[in-house]
Amino acid sequence: MATLNDVAEEAGVSPTAVSRYLNNRIELPQATRDRIDAAIAKLDYRPNLLAKRLSTGKTEAISLVTPEIANPFFAELAAAVEAEAERHGYAVYISSTGGSRAKEIDALNRLRDQHVDGLIMMTNQPDDGTLARLLKGAGNVVLLDEDVPDVAVPRVFVENVEGAYLAANHLIELGHDDIALISGPAELFSVRERLAGFERAMDEARLPVRAHWILLKDYSRQFGYEAMRWLLKQSPRPTAVLACSDYLAIGALKAVREAGLTVPGDISLVGFDDMPFAELVDPPLTTVRQPIADMGRIAFERLMAVLNKTPAPALTRLPVELVVRKSVAPAKRKTN
Amino acid sequence: MATLNDVAEEAGVSPTAVSRYLNNRIELPQATRDRIDAAIAKLDYRPNLLAKRLSTGKTEAISLVTPEIANPFFAELAAAVEAEAERHGYAVYISSTGGSRAKEIDALNRLRDQHVDGLIMMTNQPDDGTLARLLKGAGNVVLLDEDVPDVAVPRVFVENVEGAYLAANHLIELGHDDIALISGPAELFSVRERLAGFERAMDEARLPVRAHWILLKDYSRQFGYEAMRWLLKQSPRPTAVLACSDYLAIGALKAVREAGLTVPGDISLVGFDDMPFAELVDPPLTTVRQPIADMGRIAFERLMAVLNKTPAPALTRLPVELVVRKSVAPAKRKTN
DNA sequence: AAATGCAAGTAAAGCGGTTTACATAGCGAT
DNA sequence: ATCGCTATGTAAACCGCTTTACTTGCATTT
Numbered sequence: 259m260a261t262l263n264d265v266a267e268e269a270g271v272s273p274t275a276v277s278r279y280l281n282n283r284i285e286l287p288q289a290t291r292d293r294i295d296a297a298i299a300k301l302d303y304r305p306n307l308l309a310k311r312l313s314t315g316k317t318e319a320i321s322l323v324t325p326e327i328a329n330p331f332f333a334e335l336a337a338a339v340e341a342e343a344e345r346h347g348y349a350v351y352i353s354s355t356g357g358s359r360a361k362e363i364d365a366l367n368r369l370r371d372q373h374v375d376g377l378i379m380m381t382n383q384p385d386d387g388t389l390a391r392l393l394k395g396a397g398n399v400v401l402l403d404e405d406v407p408d409v410a411v412p413r414v415f416v417e418n419v420e421g422a423y424l425a426a427n428h429l430i431e432l433g434h435d436d437i438a439l440i441s442g443p444a445e446l447f448s449v450r451e452r453l454a455g456f457e458r459a460m461d462e463a464r465l466p467v468r469a470h471w472i473l474l475k476d477y478s479r480q481f482g483y484e485a486m487r488w489l490l491k492q493s494p495r496p497t498a499v500l501a502c503s504d505y506l507a508i509g510a511l512k513a514v515r516e517a518g519l520t521v522p523g524d525i526s527l528v529g530f531d532d533m534p535f536a537e538l539v540d541p542p543l544t545t546v547r548q549p550i551a552d553m554g555r556i557a558f559e560r561l562m563a564v565l566n567k568t569p570a571p572a573l574t575r576l577p578v579e580l581v582v583r584k585s586v587a588p589a590k591r592k593t594n
Numbered sequence: 595m596a597t598l599n600d601v602a603e604e605a606g607v608s609p610t611a612v613s614r615y616l617n618n619r620i621e622l623p624q625a626t627r628d629r630i631d632a633a634i635a636k637l638d639y640r641p642n643l644l645a646k647r648l649s650t651g652k653t654e655a656i657s658l659v660t661p662e663i664a665n666p667f668f669a670e671l672a673a674a675v676e677a678e679a680e681r682h683g684y685a686v687y688i689s690s691t692g693g694s695r696a697k698e699i700d701a702l703n704r705l706r707d708q709h710v711d712g713l714i715m716m717t718n719q720p721d722d723g724t725l726a727r728l729l730k731g732a733g734n735v736v737l738l739d740e741d742v743p744d745v746a747v748p749r750v751f752v753e754n755v756e757g758a759y760l761a762a763n764h765l766i767e768l769g770h771d772d773i774a775l776i777s778g779p780a781e782l783f784s785v786r787e788r789l790a791g792f793e794r795a796m797d798e799a800r801l802p803v804r805a806h807w808i809l810l811k812d813y814s815r816q817f818g819y820e821a822m823r824w825l826l827k828q829s830p831r832p833t834a835v836l837a838c839s840d841y842l843a844i845g846a847l848k849a850v851r852e853a854g855l856t857v858p859g860d861i862s863l864v865g866f867d868d869m870p871f872a873e874l875v876d877p878p879l880t881t882v883r884q885p886i887a888d889m890g891r892i893a894f895e896r897l898m899a900v901l902n903k904t905p906a907p908a909l910t911r912l913p914v915e916l917v918v919r920k921s922v923a924p925a926k927r928k929t930n
Numbered sequence: 931a932a933a934t935g936c937a938a939g940t941a942a943a944g945c946g947g948t949t950t951a952c953a954t955a956g957c958g959a960t
Numbered sequence: 961a962t963c964g965c966t967a968t969g970t971a972a973a974c975c976g977c978t979t980t981a982c983t984t985g986c987a988t989t990t
Contacts, residue, residue, distance in 0.1 A: 272970050307707045308648045309946035328673045333664045371643045540876020645976035
């Protein structure tokens with residue numbers, strides 16, 4: 259591969275001149291420019307990014323850490339960040355932590371080593387302080403979708419409270435009054451917010467929130483499945499379930515089907531996220547849509563603001579929207 | 595951040611000694627080792643990867659180009675490659691091309707710039723020769739899942755012919771004789787292979803392959819939808835459809851549902867891939883499973899072989915398996 | 931006592947760029 | 961004839977690490 263020196267030699271100028279010309283730090287007469295351009299073309303020169311990065315200390319790259327890239331919600335989010343980054347000439351290094359704390363820490367350390375300019379972090383499990391400490395050390399961080407307490411960086415979240423409120427209200431309006439909730443770990447910010455939205459809707463309708471029908475563990479299909487199995491065994495059982503992620507809802511759906519029951523015939527179900535497959539499952543899932551493309555775009559914008567030391571809001575809330583499909587039916591009349 | 599020089603100074607030795615010690619290229623007495631270790635710990639030293647890579651010309655990183663990371667099939671494949679790469683201490687840079695030729699080329703060029711050691715390439719569209727030329731120039735490439743003609747690199751594919759044969763036979767055994775096929779672009783290797791498997795099954799059963807029921811365009815949900823809509827309008831229409839990817843099958847499913855018909859009641863459907871959501875759609879999809887984890891692992895192994903100039907098979911075929919779920923029913927008796 | 935060999939390092943160049951500070955030529959003004 | 965200015969560059973250090981070739985001191989052999 260040709261180097262800057264080769265180009266300089268070929269063009270009969272100094273490497274300095276070529277470098278400065280390529281970075282627009284010098285005005286050269288047309289003749290010289292032409293010679294350099296010709297040399298570059300002839301040698302098929304491409305700057306060595308490694309060398310450039312080492313020299314400037316800037317990488318024009320960011321890192322994106324996601325719990326699980328195979329989860330379509332995160333995959334779409336990653337794609338959205340990447341699309342925006344590309345428009346700005348930034349590379350994105352995606353790392354997927356498999357939801358394990360150790361791998362999150364790994365990813366953060368590796369990031370320090372790879373010398374990226376910044377980091378967009380998504381997590382889906384509560385932090386015991388480790389993550390916060392690492393993130394403070396890392397600098398140039400933006401949190402997306404989920405909070406990590408005690409770290410002063412820009413955050414991009416959706417209106418979790420509003421989302422759960424809309425979902426619960428939808429169920430209530432259709433006559434449901436025994437509503438269960440399945441969600442992630444109690445310590446997680448989004449879990450608490452969504453729970454708050456649920457409770458607000460129930461309170462406003464003067465419906466009781468039954469503690470034993472609030473099932474919190476993690477945002478996984480497996481837990482959605484287990485939780486729903488448990489709920490179906492109760493008597494009386496809830497007439498509707500609010501699952502606080504589509505993954506949970508899909509697991510729940512499987513449990514219902516296995517029990518020989520149907521959604522929404524026997525039990526109504528609302529999800530949260532509107533991941534790409536929500537409309538394809540059986541039945542198409544009524545769910546709360548998060549604006550994935552906007553989230554990715556805005557998270558990247560916020561990171562750019564941090565990098566350029568431009569002022570930017572510390573917290574951005576993106577609106578959600580209830581998407582009504584086929585997984586909710588009106589409650590059956592009580593046989594009093 | 596502390597540098598190697600800082601460590602050397604702190605430990606009272608030369609940078610050379612530290613470098614060689616860290617890379618196991620020198621035997622030092624315990625006392626010296628201890629001093630260096632102490633200095634590293636004290637300064638919280640981490641080697642600058644950029645500098646290391648520039649210096650050695652090795653990056654311990656590979657690039658993975660995928661058509662679309664938001665497609666769960668590719669996302670899982672990417673995760674599998676990443677898992678294996680991590681075991682070997684390699685970083686993986688994922689780029690997602692959105693199925694556009696221009697972006698594939700971009701990705702390959704960027705790769706040259708990023709100086710990765712190697713590349714695992716997945717594509718899902720036919721090549722006009724551009725890609726082949728670039729890949730030849732790139733070196734250290736492995737093709738995964740799909741072929742690019744005329745480039746002599748190791749390939750990892752599944753038994754496409756066998757897969758389609760199994761799927762078609764399954765339909766035939768259940769009495770179907772009017773079977774349509776929906777697949778990707780005719781020029782694509784996997785499309786031709788799967789078509790061959792289909793035709794072989796039909797021939798063996800002495801069933802006619804009707805040319806107007808071979809619908810080839812691209813591996814997208816949209817095309818699956820359009821193709822199925824068209825098929826449903828025909829009279830008589832096929833009693834079963836073999837969709838050569840789950841994405842196609844899912845689009846087809848949507849068309850059936852919109853037409854007020856059901857799978858498998860009115861028409862049977864088999865997919866191909868067994869992506870994670872295949873069992874979650876309505877009805878759970880009967881499909882041909884590709885061994886995603888193995889594909890990722892073996893592709894990485896092949897790339898390592900190329901990098902280490904170890905001999906490795908030019909072509910590896912991984913077995914597929916028919917997963918019977920609920921999207922196929924026995925053919926109804928003909929009302930002669 | 932000189933030669934030999936080994937252990938324990940080190941000096942300096944190089945990877946491919948960037949950047950700071952300086953150089954030279956040509957030209958108009960005085 | 962000289963001064964100073966602008967246009968057009970250049971030399972050399974540096975980013976942080978690796979690596980080749982060399983040095984130094986000491987114990988052992990002859």
